[in-house]
Amino acid sequence: MSITKFAVAGATGRLGRHVVDVLTERGRQVVPMSRATGVDIITGEGLAEALTEVDVVVDVASWHASEQEAATEFFRTSARNLHEYGQKAGVARIVVASIIGVGKATAGFLAAKKAHEELLLSGPLPVRILRAAQFHEFVGQLLDWQQGDVAYIPALPAQLVACRTVAEELVDLALAPGDPAPGTPIPEIAGPRKETLTEAAALLGARRSIKVVGVDGADMPDAEIAAEGGFLPSPHAKLAGPTFGEWLDTQP
Known part of the structure; x- marks a missing residue:
């Protein structure tokens, strides 16, 4: 089929x-879909x-907080409505x-995203998934x-990974025959x-005159899995720049 028209859910997000x-x-x-453009994927x-x-x-729409139950409900409703x-x-x-x-997640936002994948895959329309590493932009958020x-x-x-890099790969996946x-x-x-995350945050912190101190993160959901590298890319992952430092040099 000739793919010419796309709708982007979460079009005004990061x-x-x-x-x-x-x-x-x-x-x-492109049809940008967000509440700012008058489209609500939750209410319809x-x-x-x-x-x-x-x-x-x-679908790049996301819930704004890390609480698992609320995030799961958001993804459940959005998946149902998009299908x-x-x-x-x-x-x-x-x-x-x-x-x-x-797929390894047991709690928090990642567990909600795990449910999101399952909910989308159980619907009537074909679904393609791209799993991405944490964005460069996340460091500033921390x-x-x-x-x-x-x-x-x-x-x-x-x-x-840079958001722009993820976007390019996502579009490639959408267009793949x-x-x-x-x-x-x-x-x-x-x-x-x-x-x-501490090393990356220290680079940004130096620009903001913020001292960054590394902690074990034990209070985070699935911290033990993360510490063991459970959320690092698989051997089949595509690796693409820029590095965090290179990306930071391009930011105002």
């Missing part, structure tokens, strides 16, 4: 803005109209961004959550360099 940019640069027709407001003649839905409204509109497939290692000139950041291993062979691993995208 990743969604990049997905819209990449699709537009590649000459695709504006959703039927937005999906008119859409070929593919790219229901998408099927009525004749959408060919849904492509969704997820998180590397999510610092923002703490006020003052000292920040305590978990010294957990990560392989941070045919369906993956049975048993094909879920594709993953990560950055080129393994580091700890």
